[in-house]
Amino acid sequence: MRETLRAYRMLIRIGFRAAPWQATFQLVTGVIMSLGAPVAAYGGKLLIDAVVAHDLRLGVLAGVLVAVMVAVNLVTVFYYVDCAFGVMERARAYADRRLMELMGGVDGLAHHERPEYLDQVQRIREESGALGSMTNATAGILRAVVSLGAAGVLLAQIHPVLLALPFVAVVSIAVGKRARDLDVTAQELTTEPERLRRHIFDIATSAPSGKELRVFGLTGELLDRHHAVARKVIDERNRATWQGAALGVVDALVFALAYVAAIAFVLLRAVRGQASPGDVVLAIGLAAQLTGIVYSAVMYGTHFMWVLRIGVRLVWLEDYARDTAYVPSDPADVPDRLTQGIELRDVSFGYPDTSRTVLDRLSLHLPAGTVVALVGENGAGKTTLVKMLCDFYRPDTGQILVDGTPLARIPVERWRARVSAAFQDHVAFEFLARETVGVADQPRIGDDAAVLAGLERAGASGVLTALPNGLETQLGKSWDGGVDLSGGQWQRLALGRGLMRSDPLLVVFDEPTAALDAQTEHAMFERFAQAARTGAGRGAVTLLVSHRFSTVRMADLIVVLSKGRVLEQGSHAELMEHGGLYAELYDLQSKAYR
Numbered sequence: 001m002r003e004t005l006r007a008y009r010m011l012i013r014i015g016f017r018a019a020p021w022q023a024t025f026q027l028v029t030g031v032i033m034s035l036g037a038p039v040a041a042y043g044g045k046l047l048i049d050a051v052v053a054h055d056l057r058l059g060v061l062a063g064v065l066v067a068v069m070v071a072v073n074l075v076t077v078f079y080y081v082d083c084a085f086g087v088m089e090r091a092r093a094y095a096d097r098r099l100m101e102l103m104g105g106v107d108g109l110a111h112h113e114r115p116e117y118l119d120q121v122q123r124i125r126e127e128s129g130a131l132g133s134m135t136n137a138t139a140g141i142l143r144a145v146v147s148l149g150a151a152g153v154l155l156a157q158i159h160p161v162l163l164a165l166p167f168v169a170v171v172s173i174a175v176g177k178r179a180r181d182l183d184v185t186a187q188e189l190t191t192e193p194e195r196l197r198r199h200i201f202d203i204a205t206s207a208p209s210g211k212e213l214r215v216f217g218l219t220g221e222l223l224d225r226h227h228a229v230a231r232k233v234i235d236e237r238n239r240a241t242w243q244g245a246a247l248g249v250v251d252a253l254v255f256a257l258a259y260v261a262a263i264a265f266v267l268l269r270a271v272r273g274q275a276s277p278g279d280v281v282l283a284i285g286l287a288a289q290l291t292g293i294v295y296s297a298v299m300y301g302t303h304f305m306w307v308l309r310i311g312v313r314l315v316w317l318e319d320y321a322r323d324t325a326y327v328p329s330d331p332a333d334v335p336d337r338l339t340q341g342i343e344l345r346d347v348s349f350g351y352p353d354t355s356r357t358v359l360d361r362l363s364l365h366l367p368a369g370t371v372v373a374l375v376g377e378n379g380a381g382k383t384t385l386v387k388m389l390c391d392f393y394r395p396d397t398g399q400i401l402v403d404g405t406p407l408a409r410i411p412v413e414r415w416r417a418r419v420s421a422a423f424q425d426h427v428a429f430e431f432l433a434r435e436t437v438g439v440a441d442q443p444r445i446g447d448d449a450a451v452l453a454g455l456e457r458a459g460a461s462g463v464l465t466a467l468p469n470g471l472e473t474q475l476g477k478s479w480d481g482g483v484d485l486s487g488g489q490w491q492r493l494a495l496g497r498g499l500m501r502s503d504p505l506l507v508v509f510d511e512p513t514a515a516l517d518a519q520t521e522h523a524m525f526e527r528f529a530q531a532a533r534t535g536a537g538r539g540a541v542t543l544l545v546s547h548r549f550s551t552v553r554m555a556d557l558i559v560v561l562s563k564g565r566v567l568e569q570g571s572h573a574e575l576m577e578h579g580g581l582y583a584e585l586y587d588l589q590s591k592a593y594r
């Protein structure tokens with residue numbers, strides 16, 4: 001319950017922060033609007049009574065009341081709609097930014113990698129558009145409540161028994177909500193099959209899958225799978241729709257009976273002289289309005305609950321970001337330069353919620369000012385080691401020391417400001433070419449010389465020749481005047497990014513060139529090594545992860561990982577001399593290339 005309240009506060013705050021005046025106006029005009037119809041119906045009653053009683057003064061008064069209410073309604077509807085759209089648009093942008101801030105603000109990567117978190121995050125992302133609509137849902141419910149209250153007061157004035165009508169309306173709201181709940185539950189139950197359906201459709205229709213689809217003759221198989229999973233989704237959702245429709249029929253019948261009974265009751269009283277003809281008209285008008293009120297209450301109520309459910313997930317993310325934020329109790333500064341290097345001392349690690357130990361009491365010294373290559377079979381733990389050095393995850397036991405200072409004592413943002421990296425799964429930032437590289441060093445994002453130097457160090461200057469406006473070229477062909485790049489060109493820009501920062505203490509290249517051929521990779525790594533030697537005065541450590549032994553041989557230190565432990569380490573010559581796994585694999589690879 002507390003979580004739900006927090007979610008509500010957070011969501012309503014989004015609307016009021018994004019557009020404070022419009023949100024307030026929307027609520028106020030909503031209340032005025034909801035009073036309009038019942039008051040106008042009351043004016044109608046007075047008008048009829050005035051005609052029957054030949055009372056001109058009352059007639060004029062009633063006429064003015066109806067006219068004023070109609071005019072007020074017209075004006076407020078205009079403002080209400082205007083404000084509603086304004087709030088939703090701004091709140092949506094505000095909610096998106098909040099979401100980006102929360103997702104990007106989480107210290108580590110677990111929320112991107114753990115299935116149970118991924119599901120939550122995926123749902124928040126998919127439904128983020130609704131996060132800005134809580135003000136609208138609240139205004140809708142408020143309108144329904146005020147209309148229902150006003151109708152109740154007026155009906156009670158005719159006869160208290162007529163209060164049964166709003167009561168039936170409230171029951172109707174509950175029944176309507178139940179029908180919508182069935183629908184929502186069906187939607188949630190089919191989230192995964194629906195995702196699978198979309199995934200299959202995407203594979204079957206997207207360009208990159210075209211080759212494999214044809215080679216393996218997969219279209220028929222995908223059609224069958226799509227059919228089976230779509231059947232599942234449709235059956236489940238159909239069931240809910242039919243159940244909801246049945247509830248709706250029962251509900252409509254009950255409401256219609258109550259409506260007829262209420263009108264008959266007032267008519268009878270009027271015939272007996274206990275009610276005026278105006279009361280009959282008022283009862284008919286209010287009873288008719290109740291149908292609309294019930295409809296909008298159900299609609300807004302369901303929307304409200306749905307948005308609230310997404311809000312609860314956002315609260316979860318907020319808590320998660322806060323709980324995982326790591327603030328060292330005795331923070332230390334990052335050394336300006338490294339003299340000893342980075343040391344992993346007896347580091348053990350297993351991914352959260354898994355039982356497997358990925359790094360097993362691993363000890364390793366990465367000397368200051370050196371180029372270190374990390375090799376090993378798939379799953380040996382190379383990327384995991386890189387993630388620990390970037391402080392995405394922390395050791396379960398053991399420690400990482402930066403020139404003797406435990407990394408755990410260095411605030412994350414200080415350490416990351418001195419780390420640079422290029423990964424295999426690089427990001428294609430579709431910005432100006434200069435920005436695509438320059439984002440790595442934001443203070444110098446506008447500094448052409450710095451960007452060009454980064455590209456030069458990465459051996460990626462050639463990419464610029466393909467760009468009509470050089471560094472000022474918009475990348476990505478979905479943008480006006482944008483230019484598309486090949487996978488290799490994007491990769492080179494990512495490498496430029498990795499070499500853009502001028503004073504990193506750790507530069508990591510985790511198979512960023514895996515898609516390039518061995519010779520190109522070798523040439524590029526030679527350049528990285530050269531760039532690393534320039535940073536050697538700072539004592540920077542450059543860590544290369546690669547499966548190609550011809551490439552890593554030029555590293556100062558080669559570390560062979562196996563099952564989360566260091567199997568052997570040394571220079572190329574030392575390891576060849578040693579005649580272990582490295583020597584064996586090196587020979588195998590060089591024979592293959594001969």
Ligand SMILES: Nc1ncnc2c1ncn2[C@@H]1O[C@H](COP(=O)(O)OP(=O)(O)OP(=O)(O)O)[C@@H](O)[C@H]1O
Pocket residue numbers: 113114351354358376377378379380381382383384385
């Ligand atoms: N986010 C994760 N959650 C759970 N287990 C993971 C996660 N990432 C990696 N692992 C597991 O940790 C082990 C080491 O993975 P890692 O990616 O570090 O290996 P690697 O040596 O880089 O392999 P490769 O050469 O294939 O890239 C593997 O068994 C992998 O399945």
